[in-house]
Amino acid sequence: MTRFMSEQLLQRKLDIAKQRIELLEKMIEEKTRQLYLEHVETVAAKERMSTILDTMQSSVIVVGTDGLIQGVNQALVRQLGEDEATLVGSPLDRILRHRPKGDSSGSVGQVDAEPLTPNTGSYLITRSASRIPVLVSDAPLIDADDNLFGQVFVCQDMTDYKALEGQLLQSQKLESVGQLAAGIAHEINTPIQFVGDNTHFLGESFGELAAILNKAADFSMAEEQAARQALGENLAESIKASDLKFLMEEIPKAIEQTLDGVSRVAKIVRAMKEFAHPGSSQKQGTDLNRLIESTVTVSTNEWKYVADLRLELDQTLQLVPCLPGELSQVILNMVVNSAHSIEDKFDKGKRGKGLIRISTRLEGLNAVIEISDNGNGIPPEVLNRIYDPFFTTKGVGRGTGQGLSIAHSVVVDKHRGSIDCRSTVGEGATFVIHLPINQQMT
Amino acid sequence: MKENVLFVDDDPMLLAGLKRMLRPMQKEWEMTFVDSPREAIRQMERLCFDVVVVDMRMPEIDGAQLLEEVRRLCPKSVRIVLSGQADLETIFRAVGPAHQYLAKPCDTDTLKAIIRRAVELRDSIRSVALREGVSTLCSLPSSAAVLRRLSAALQAPEVSLEAITEVVVSDLGLSAAVLKAVHSAFFCDRRELVKPADACQILGVELLRGVLGGVEASQSEDSRFHGWLDRRSAQAVLAARSAEQIAANLSSDRTFQTAAYVATLFGRCGEHCLTTLFPEEQGRYVDSSFASLAEQLTWERSSWGSTHCQVGAYLFSLWGVSGRVVDGIRFSEMLGNGTDTSVSVELINGVMQRWWYHYPQFFADDVSELPTDTVSGLSEQLLKKWLALCSEQLKSSVESSKAL
Numbered sequence: 001m002t003r004f005m006s007e008q009l010l011q012r013k014l015d016i017a018k019q020r021i022e023l024l025e026k027m028i029e030e031k032t033r034q035l036y037l038e039h040v041e042t043v044a045a046k047e048r049m050s051t052i053l054d055t056m057q058s059s060v061i062v063v064g065t066d067g068l069i070q071g072v073n074q075a076l077v078r079q080l081g082e083d084e085a086t087l088v089g090s091p092l093d094r095i096l097r098h099r100p101k102g103d104s105s106g107s108v109g110q111v112d113a114e115p116l117t118p119n120t121g122s123y124l125i126t127r128s129a130s131r132i133p134v135l136v137s138d139a140p141l142i143d144a145d146d147n148l149f150g151q152v153f154v155c156q157d158m159t160d161y162k163a164l165e166g167q168l169l170q171s172q173k174l175e176s177v178g179q180l181a182a183g184i185a186h187e188i189n190t191p192i193q194f195v196g197d198n199t200h201f202l203g204e205s206f207g208e209l210a211a212i213l214n215k216a217a218d219f220s221m222a223e224e225q226a227a228r229q230a231l232g233e234n235l236a237e238s239i240k241a242s243d244l245k246f247l248m249e250e251i252p253k254a255i256e257q258t259l260d261g262v263s264r265v266a267k268i269v270r271a272m273k274e275f276a277h278p279g280s281s282q283k284q285g286t287d288l289n290r291l292i293e294s295t296v297t298v299s300t301n302e303w304k305y306v307a308d309l310r311l312e313l314d315q316t317l318q319l320v321p322c323l324p325g326e327l328s329q330v331i332l333n334m335v336v337n338s339a340h341s342i343e344d345k346f347d348k349g350k351r352g353k354g355l356i357r358i359s360t361r362l363e364g365l366n367a368v369i370e371i372s373d374n375g376n377g378i379p380p381e382v383l384n385r386i387y388d389p390f391f392t393t394k395g396v397g398r399g400t401g402q403g404l405s406i407a408h409s410v411v412v413d414k415h416r417g418s419i420d421c422r423s424t425v426g427e428g429a430t431f432v433i434h435l436p437i438n439q440q441m442t
Numbered sequence: 443m444k445e446n447v448l449f450v451d452d453d454p455m456l457l458a459g460l461k462r463m464l465r466p467m468q469k470e471w472e473m474t475f476v477d478s479p480r481e482a483i484r485q486m487e488r489l490c491f492d493v494v495v496v497d498m499r500m501p502e503i504d505g506a507q508l509l510e511e512v513r514r515l516c517p518k519s520v521r522i523v524l525s526g527q528a529d530l531e532t533i534f535r536a537v538g539p540a541h542q543y544l545a546k547p548c549d550t551d552t553l554k555a556i557i558r559r560a561v562e563l564r565d566s567i568r569s570v571a572l573r574e575g576v577s578t579l580c581s582l583p584s585s586a587a588v589l590r591r592l593s594a595a596l597q598a599p600e601v602s603l604e605a606i607t608e609v610v611v612s613d614l615g616l617s618a619a620v621l622k623a624v625h626s627a628f629f630c631d632r633r634e635l636v637k638p639a640d641a642c643q644i645l646g647v648e649l650l651r652g653v654l655g656g657v658e659a660s661q662s663e664d665s666r667f668h669g670w671l672d673r674r675s676a677q678a679v680l681a682a683r684s685a686e687q688i689a690a691n692l693s694s695d696r697t698f699q700t701a702a703y704v705a706t707l708f709g710r711c712g713e714h715c716l717t718t719l720f721p722e723e724q725g726r727y728v729d730s731s732f733a734s735l736a737e738q739l740t741w742e743r744s745s746w747g748s749t750h751c752q753v754g755a756y757l758f759s760l761w762g763v764s765g766r767v768v769d770g771i772r773f774s775e776m777l778g779n780g781t782d783t784s785v786s787v788e789l790i791n792g793v794m795q796r797w798w799y800h801y802p803q804f805f806a807d808d809v810s811e812l813p814t815d816t817v818s819g820l821s822e823q824l825l826k827k828w829l830a831l832c833s834e835q836l837k838s839s840v841e842s843s844k845a846l
Contacts, residue, residue: 186499186526189546190451193526194459200550201462254462257455305501350502 059124059134059155062141063092065148079157081127096153098122098136124155133158166281169410172402173329176336177276183301187268191261198254198261205251208242271297275328283415285319286327288360288367288435295331296358303339303356306346307373312359320367320437326410331358333403334371334431340394341375341429366417367437372430378423386421411435444472445561446489450482450508451497451524463550471557479503483511490516492564493557498525498532506535513539517574520560520760524548533628534652538580542762543626556762563759566772569747575719576757581622582714583660584615585668588675592616596651606650607642614675614711615657620645621704622761623653634764635700638707662721670728674710680839681798682707684832685790691831692785697766705770705791708758710799712750712771715757716742735796739775751775779819793825797832 053060059076063069072087080087080095087095123131134155141150215238219231271294296309303309335356342354359370378386385391387408411419415435423429451457457475464473474491476482479500486494494512498505509521523536523543536543542556567573584592588609595605610616617638624633624641629649633641642650660671685706689699717724723745725731732738742749748756755772770787777796780789 182529189526190453190456190497193524193547194453194456196547196549197456197459197463201459201465204466250462253458257458261455301499305499348502 057157059153059157061092061096061153061155062150063153064150067091067093069095070150076124076155079124079126079132092153095125096122096134096136096155097125098138098153122155133162135161169326169329169406172406173276173325176329176332177272180298180302184268184272184298187301188265191264195258195261195265198258201254202251202258205247205254209247212238212242212244268297268300270294274324275332277325280325281323283321283323286322286324288317288320288322288327288369289313289315291324291328292331292358292360292369295328296335299332299335299339302336303342306339306343306348307354307356309335309356309358312357314359314361317360317362317367318437320435322415322435323410326414330407330410330433331369331371333407337403338371338373338375338429341377342373343375345374345376345426362437363434365437366434369433369435370430371433372428374428377425377427378421378429379425383421383423387419444470445492445557445564447471447473447493447495447557448482448485448491449473449475449495450477450479450500450505452477452479452500453497456497464554467554479508482508483515486512486515486519491519492561493520493522495522495524495557498523498536504532506532506539509536509539513578517578518570520577522556522560524553530652534655537623537628537653538656540626541577541760543628544632545627559759559762559765563752563756563768563772566752567748567756572719572746572748572753573756576715576753577760579715579718579757581657582615582618582711583662583671583718584613584657585671586659587668587672588613588616589657589659592654592657596654601647603642603647603650606647606654607639610642610650610654611639612675612679613672614678614708614714615671616654617641617707618711619653619657620650621763623649625762625764632762635697635704635767637700637703660718662724664724664728666728667717667724670724671714674713677798678707678710680835681709681794684798684828684835685794687831687835688790688794688828689787691827698787701764701766701770701787702790704763705767705774705787706794708754708767709771709774709791709795710750710754711757712752712754715753716746716750720746734800735775749775781819782821782824785820793828794832797829 054074056073057075059079060071060073061069061076062071069088069090069092072084076087076095077084082095122136123133125131135158136153136155138151138153140148141152143149212235215231215235219228219235222228222231274291274294275298292311292313296311335358338354338356342356346352346354354374356371356373361368361370382393386404389402389405391405408419411417411433417433417435419434420432421429422432449457449460451460454477457477461473461475464471467473474485476485479496479502482494482496485491494509496505496508496512500508503511505523505525509523512519512521521539521541523540524546525543526546533543541560544553544556564573567576592606592609595601595609598605610620620638620641621636623629624636624644626632630644633644636644645653660668662668682703686699686703689702693699713727717727726741732741739749739751751772751774755768758771759768766787770791773786773788774791774795777789777792780786
């Protein structure tokens with residue numbers, strides 16, 4: 001009986017075991033299937049990710065905490081003309097020079113939360129050692145345990161933007177020239193008027209004098225007494241009739257003023273030429289004093305009715321490397337701003353004239369230009385917005401708010417200088433520009 | 443008697459140059475040169491100058507403001523701007539108070555001629571009050587209806603120069619405003635002799651906007667007067683077109699034709715001046731109470747000492763309009779002698795004035811006679827040809843207004 005019982009029992013146990021095996025096999029199959037699907041899903045997701053990273057236009061660089069590149073996308077490969085293989089493992093600053101706002105080291109670990117303004121001067125270095133201007137945004141990479149394990153940099157190509165920016169600067173310059181044109185025409189036409197009038201006068205005066213001289217010549221050559229007498233009387237009458245005294249006084253004055261008028265026109269034309277010249281994109285050693293003088297000449301009509309302008313220029317200041325076309329635009333914008341502020345305060349000249357002072361000096365390793373006025377001044381709450389693009393407190397038609405923003409961009413970004421403003425409301429404003437005299441000729 | 447001329451410019455060298463250059467004129471003019479607007483006002487308070495020449499760009503008080511003061515202090519002064527260049531906004535402010543605008547550099551002979559011409563007709567208007575009145579006029583009046591049409595044309599979503607020109611050309615007030623703008627160097631080189639349509643082309647939409655912005659509707663509240671203004675404009679245009687045709691018939695000289703057109707167009711503008719300055723007499727003109735031109739001229743002489751022809755000529759001389767047109771208006775009142783081979787602008791104008799305003803019935807087809815005051819010296823044949831040309835104009839205008 002036991003043996004039979006055992007057999008049945010064994011058979012049942014076997015069946016259960018078989019069932020369990022089947023169940024397990026099913027489960028394994030199921031799991032395997034699931035794993036397979038997840039795997040496929042993961043691969044697909046990874047590929048999508050890869051495609052996204054490699055299709056996007058911006059370059060992506062992942063950098064480890066050691067400052068070495070761990071991964072890059074295809075955009076970067078394309079931009080630099082280098083293989084991924086040679087990029088991975090290289091130090092970041094071989095290919096990217098990046099200066100976050102307020103920091104010149106650009107080292108990893110510096111997290112810059114603020115969006116960078118376009119003119120940071122960051123650039124990628126390609127295999128052929130040329131540079132691509134880029135807008136860089138970067139973020140720290142932090143794992144689940146809150147440990148920093150790297151940094152990711154996204155670089156956007158700014159080449160086109162830079163070109164547009166260059167055009168914008170030039171068109172702002174031409175816009176200024178246009179706005180100044182009416183005033184400049186007046187400054188030229190007035191001297192030309194009196195040059196013409198004086199020359200006309202000189203012509204007529206010469207006619208009169210010639211007639212008298214001829215009579216004098218005849219008189220002096222006459223030999224016969226009676227003839228001498230007649231000619232002498234005639235001569236005396238002519239002299240009386242012509243008001244010789246007036247001619248002798250006025251002719252030299254007319255000549256002097258004519259020459260003055262001609263040189264006035266020449267000066268303005270020369271200043272115009274210097275001002276309107278687009279200049280090169282390379283910095284050149286520039287006489288800042290002369291640049292300021294010609295900008296002041298060109299803008300004369302904007303300020304002369306409302307203010308006096310005093311120049312206190314250091315004549316020993318050496319040539320400073322800068323972009324003269326752009327710097328003169330900055331000076332012009334500031335002079336015009338000062339003139340407008342004075343015009344408002346002094347009610348268009350009805351309550352007297354204001355004063356604009358421009359000075360230059362050397363301070364350590366910087367050339368310093370100071371422009372101050374005694375206009376309305378800038379209230380403190382406005383002071384930290386004055387460099388914002390298109391910010392203006394002027395009425396319609398009196399400026400587009402680009403002047404100071406361009407000034408900032410030119411001085412700070414292009415010249416690595418600084419621009420500060422001090423102001424007291426009701427008393428005026430002073431702008432101080434520092435330009436390093438040791439620019440790398442970039 | 444010498445004229446008193448005042449020159450104002452803040453540039454002392456410019457004044458010195460002018461003084462030297464104009465010295466020979468000392469026999470004709472008593473000249474004063476001041477370098478500040480304030481000093482100029484002081485001078486004007488002391489003496490009423492015949493001509494004042496000012497620069498636009500001056501500190502404190504600019505030329506436009508100064509001229510407004512001059513207009514107030516001494517309405518009969520001729521106000522001339524001599525300017526290097528000013529922005530459009532300032533120029534638009536000068537368009538009203540200034541009679542003429544000269545651009546620097548202005549050559550000697552032009553300056554002398556303009557000042558001379560400005561004072562030439564001074565003595566033709568004996569009444570100082572009348573002279574002052576005419577000199578204060580910035581423009582001729584237009585009817586309210588015309589200004590509405592102008593406003594519509596200027597504010598249309600698709601502004602068109604053609605539409606604006608059409609309104610301008612149909613109205614004497616607007617035509618006068620554009621002519622004044624073009625006869626001076628306000629916006630362009632001076633043109634001596636231009637038809638209103640061409641003046642519109644020269645100025646273009648933006649400038650027209652500024653120029654016509656200053657034209658005022660007649661202040662009169664009498665709607666019949668506004669109606670009369672419109673009728674006058676319509677008659678004037680027809681008469682002018684006839685005059686141009688007649689001139690074309692006589693000579694291919696375009697200047698002659700244009701002069702005939704413009705002189706005839708504005709032949710009656712003196713009436714616009716007189717009715718604006720003396721609104722109590724508007725009724726007389728509106729009701730056509732004069733039986734003939736001769737009667738009208740006699741009445742005007744006895745009331746004001748001058749005829750509408752003299753008044754119109756004076757106004758246009760202040761604005762620097764071509765001497766040919768000025769004379770063409772001034773002398774149209776006398777129907778002198780002419781011959782078929784020598785017909786002057788004033789003769790054509792004179793005939794048109796009489797025919798169109800007093801004898802339009804002669805333009806009807808079935809009439810074969812000539813109006814009674816024909817011109818001695820001109821052949822009947824020529825006059826009949828003129829009559830035919832006028833009839834043609836009338837017919838084609840009737841047809842085109844039917845077509846509208």
